[in-house]
Structure formats: structure tokens, C-alpha cells
Amino acid sequence: NAGVTQTPKFRVLKTGQSMTLLCAQDMNHEYMYWYRQDPGMGLRLIHYSVGEGTTAKGEVPDGYNVSRLKKQNFLLGLESAAPSQTSVYFCASTDLGDNEQFFGPGTRLTVL
Amino acid sequence: SQQGEEDPQALSIQEGENATMNCSYKTSINNLQWYRQNSGRGLVHLILIRSNEREKHSGRLRVTLDTSKKSSSLLITASRAADTASYFCGTSYDKVIFGPGTSLSVIP
Numbered sequence: 001n002a003g004v005t006q007t008p009k010f011r012v013l014k015t016g017q018s019m020t021l022l023c024a025q026d027m028n029h030e031y032m033y034w035y036r037q038d039p040g041m042g043l044r045l046i047h048y049s050v051g052e053g054t055t056a057k058g059e060v061p062d063g064y065n066v067s068r069l070k071k072q073n074f075l076l077g078l079e080s081a082a083p084s085q086t087s088v089y090f091c092a093s094t095d096l097g098d099n100e101q102f103f104g105p106g107t108r109l110t111v112l
Numbered sequence: 113s114q115q116g117e118e119d120p121q122a123l124s125i126q127e128g129e130n131a132t133m134n135c136s137y138k139t140s141i142n143n144l145q146w147y148r149q150n151s152g153r154g155l156v157h158l159i160l161i162r163s164n165e166r167e168k169h170s171g172r173l174r175v176t177l178d179t180s181k182k183s184s185s186l187l188i189t190a191s192r193a194a195d196t197a198s199y200f201c202g203t204s205y206d207k208v209i210f211g212p213g214t215s216l217s218v219i220p
Binding site for chain 1: 142143145147152153154155156157160200202204205206207208209210211212213
């Protein structure tokens with residue numbers, strides 16, 4: 001089992017460009033999450049999904065959109081990137097909402 | 113916010129010593145989870161303690177939970193250089209909310 005994978009691992013964007021981050025899990029988990037991690041801030045929840053076809057806003061959803069068309073995939077989109085979105089993005093999944101989460105390796109995004 | 117807050121922010125100890133980190137939170141929880149993050153990596157789950165439990169052990173890890181004080185502690189005994197990492201508590205009601213973490217350095 002690969003667990004939780006994220007693509008790409010690194011990306012540099014210019015302000016105003018768009019991109020999509022892909023998260024995939026092979027554990028048949030219902031719940032999936034997108035977090036961003038900034039120095040000294042811990043992890044902040046951007047959006048999450050409690051099942052295929054569902055999405056919900058987290059703590060810091062502005063500037064991001066998500067989709068969960070297939071149970072195993074959770075996509076995070078930036079429509080118009082801003083320097084404030086420079087961060088490390090982590091995807092996680094779990095079988096139940098308050099159970100142990102399994103994390104991907106992260107995507108380091110720089111917006112110039 | 114139900115966010116956990118770890119204390120101290122940074123901790124430096126000698127190999128073989130014990131390391132204690134604390135987590136305080138504000139609202140009701142179903143459980144509290146501790147995670148470790150090595151530099152440049154994703155978080156790895158260490159231990160989960162439910163709101164009706166007071167203490168839990170896993171190898172060299174001991175976690176306590178005091179729901180009356182809304183606090184938890186993580187004790188790592190006989191620390192090793194490989195324990196150097198950031199440690200996060202996550203408080204869970206319907207989803208897990210993480211604190212800013214404690215950075216632990218274990219000096220060989």
C-alpha cells in the first residue's frame with residue numbers, strides 16, 4: 001500500500017497563476033483533508049471531505065477550491081495564486097472523523 | 113476555538129533524559145492525538161487518548177489527559193537522538209485541530 005501520496009512535491013508559481021494539487025489514498029478512507037503549514041503556525045485546515053462528492057470549508061478556505069469526485073482522490077485548486085499562499089501543503093485521510101489521520105509527504109509551494 | 117496549544121515551544125535535552133510536552137485546549141473533545149513530524153516530512157500518528165481515558169502508554173511514550181483542566185501531556189522516556197522532531201497535539205471533536213507544536217532537540 002502506498003498510503004497517502006501527493007503530487008507534485010514542489011512547485012513554483014507566479015502571482016495570478018493557477019494550479020491543482022492532487023492527493024490520493026489507497027486505504028478506502030472516507031475522510032480526507034487539506035492543511036497548510038507555515039512556520040510557527042502548526043497545521044491549519046483548508047478544506048475537508050467526509051465522503052465522495054462532498055466538501056466542506058475548514059479554518060482558512062479563502063483562495064482555495066476542492067473537489068472529491070472519486071473516493072480515493074482529493075484535489076486542491078488555487079485559481080489565482082498569491083504570495084500569501086506560499087506554504088507547505090499536506091493532505092491527510094482517515095476512516096472516521098476523529099480517528100488517527102494518515103498524512104502525505106507534503107507539497108512545497110512557492111508563489112513569487 | 114478548540115485548538116490545542118503545546119508548551120513549551122522548544123525543548124532541548126541530552127540523550128537518555130526524559131522529555132515532557134504539554135497541550136492545553138479550550139472546548140470539549142472526543143479524543144486527543146499526538147503526532148510527530150520529522151523535518152521536511154508529513155505528520156506521523158503516535159498515540160490517541162479518548163476523553164474517558166486518563167493515561168495511555170505506547171513503548172517509551174506515556175500520555176495523560178485531564179479533561180477537567182483541559183490539558184494533556186506527552187512524556188518520552190530515555191530519549192534518543194532519533195526523537196528529534198516537532199510534536200503536535202490534535203484535539204478532536206468532529207475533526208482534528210492541531211496546535212503550533214513543540215520542537216524537541218535531543219543532543220547525543
